[in-house]
Amino acid sequence: HQAMPDQAAPARSAAGDPALTDALQRIVGPAHVITDPAMLEGYVADRTGRWRGTTAAVVRPADTAEVSAVLACCHDAGAAVVPQGGNTGLVGGSVPLHGEVVVSTSRLTAIDNVDPVGRTLSAGAGVTVAAAEEKARRHGLTLGIDLASRDSATLGGIVSTNAGGLRMIRYGDTRSRLLGVEAVLADGRVLTRWKALTKDNVGYDLPGLLAGAEGTLGVVTRVLMKLSEPAGETAVALAGIPDVGEGLALVRALEHAGLIIEAAELMTRDGMRLVGDHLRLRAPLDVDAPYAVLVEVSGPAVQQDALLSVLAGRADAVLDAAVEHGPARRLWQYREAHTESVGVASSTPPVKLDVSTPLSRIEAFLGELGPGLSEHFPGVRPVCFGHFADGNIHVNLMDVEPAQQEAITDHVLRLVARHGGSISAEHGVGRAKLPWIALGREPVDLAVMDAVRGALDPARMLNPGLFHWAAAAHRGGD
Ligand code: MLT
Numbered sequence: 001h002q003a004m005p006d007q008a009a010p011a012r013s014a015a016g017d018p019a020l021t022d023a024l025q026r027i028v029g030p031a032h033v034i035t036d037p038a039m040l041e042g043y044v045a046d047r048t049g050r051w052r053g054t055t056a057a058v059v060r061p062a063d064t065a066e067v068s069a070v071l072a073c074c075h076d077a078g079a080a081v082v083p084q085g086g087n088t089g090l091v092g093g094s095v096p097l098h099g100e101v102v103v104s105t106s107r108l109t110a111i112d113n114v115d116p117v118g119r120t121l122s123a124g125a126g127v128t129v130a131a132a133e134e135k136a137r138r139h140g141l142t143l144g145i146d147l148a149s150r151d152s153a154t155l156g157g158i159v160s161t162n163a164g165g166l167r168m169i170r171y172g173d174t175r176s177r178l179l180g181v182e183a184v185l186a187d188g189r190v191l192t193r194w195k196a197l198t199k200d201n202v203g204y205d206l207p208g209l210l211a212g213a214e215g216t217l218g219v220v221t222r223v224l225m226k227l228s229e230p231a232g233e234t235a236v237a238l239a240g241i242p243d244v245g246e247g248l249a250l251v252r253a254l255e256h257a258g259l260i261i262e263a264a265e266l267m268t269r270d271g272m273r274l275v276g277d278h279l280r281l282r283a284p285l286d287v288d289a290p291y292a293v294l295v296e297v298s299g300p301a302v303q304q305d306a307l308l309s310v311l312a313g314r315a316d317a318v319l320d321a322a323v324e325h326g327p328a329r330r331l332w333q334y335r336e337a338h339t340e341s342v343g344v345a346s347s348t349p350p351v352k353l354d355v356s357t358p359l360s361r362i363e364a365f366l367g368e369l370g371p372g373l374s375e376h377f378p379g380v381r382p383v384c385f386g387h388f389a390d391g392n393i394h395v396n397l398m399d400v401e402p403a404q405q406e407a408i409t410d411h412v413l414r415l416v417a418r419h420g421g422s423i424s425a426e427h428g429v430g431r432a433k434l435p436w437i438a439l440g441r442e443p444v445d446l447a448v449m450d451a452v453r454g455a456l457d458p459a460r461m462l463n464p465g466l467f468h469w470a471a472a473a474h475r476g477g478d
């Protein structure tokens with residue numbers, strides 16, 4: 001299934017090294033070193049079906065001390081390690097490809113503390129987003145990060161990918177909500193930056209550095225997250241619109257009316273149809289608009305009325321709208337089921353390109369994207385959706401033949417770069433974007449990132465297939 005020629009230096013495989021497996025078993029217990037091929041499937045393949053590799057063993061440490069011992073052991077044995085949380089990533093960053101040892105955080109599931117005064121949550125890296133949110137809600141607070149994969153995605157995973165998700169417009173990305181972190185470095189040393197303070201200016205922002213490092217700088221074992229006041233009453237509108245400009249104008253008009261934007265999501269006619277077919281849902285709008293936006297608002301006033309009057313005020317441009325208030329998520333289904341519907345309907349593993357552009361360029365980007373794809377890649381079905389008010393569009397490409405994957409990725413990412421965008425908005429670089437990393441960063445920037453990694457992990461033992469751009473630089477910026 002692997003899409004592109006592998007750019008990574010061959011990782012040192014620990015396969016067939018019984019001494020290492022024995023040593024790992026002595027640390028975590030035999031039941032927590034998995035080598036039986038029948039039990040490895042969920043660890044060696046990603047959920048898009050695009051990446052699949054091999055592992056010498058999956059190790060499931062019970063706590064930070066065991067993670068530290070496991071990493072020291074792998075380090076001494078010269079065995080490369082791939083850290084793995086819920087394995088819900090979309091860029092192939094958490095699967096082993098060449099026999100690396102998988103260090104799974106699946107047993108680091110303790111929620112140590114919620115501090116309702118300081119509004120923080122401290123928890124193990126293996127706690128799921130849904131479990132952390134449930135705990136926060138019991139104290140009348142919210143984690144602020146939410147994504148469709150909330151039941152499997154872990155705190156360590158959202159930190160390591162710096163996930164954005166469905167509420168980023170309101171609460172910021174994971175990095176901005178990370179107050180402290182504990183992580184085990186490649187040689188087994190434990191790095192702890194753990195201060196429940198909003199103001200703490202002593203030196204480099206190491207938690208910020210580990211956020212988005214995709215497991216190349218350390219294995220995140222515990223996190224200290226900021227919690228927030230959740231929205232009170234909410235209302236959701238799904239509106240059919242002729243163009244993205246109208247979606248942005250609607251968001252601005254809602255803000256102007258004093259409403260708080262909780263989420264602002266874009267969908268297209270094709271995506272809405274796909275979800276409708278997959279979930280057997282009736283079309284929510286009476287018109288067949290080219291785009292649909294889902295906007296969730298909150299505010300102290302009677303939101304429903306304010307929302308309706310803003311929509312009425314834009315009746316010339318808003319083609320039709322459905323409104324829902326309270327916790328019901330009927331309208332949200334259309335948005336949240338996109339990933340699954342695309343996966344099910346595509347005849348090949350979908351090529352998922354998570355990109356962003358400046359807000360002023362989204363329209364032009366989408367306007368060029370469709371015709372360019374049908375001209376150069378007839379037969380490929382694009383479905384675009386995403387967090388448009390953050391400039392973030394998920395370009396999902398269905399029915400891409402394996403031989404076309406590299407060329408179509410190149411086509412889309414170069415278009416993004418021409419519009420001043422980013423080749424990865426929130427999913428990370430992983431393996432999917434690695435050959436194009438120089439479209440996103442200048443040479444000195446890349447060199448500094450490499451030096452940081454070299455300082456923490458000189459032998460590149462942690463996730464060796466990632467951020468290894470030397471071999472990939474030929475796709476550099478233009
Ligand atoms: C989402 O927002 O639903 C995911 O980040 C996107 C995807 O599946 O491409």
Ligand code: ZN
Nearest residue numbers: 165386394426
């Ligand atoms: Zn997303």
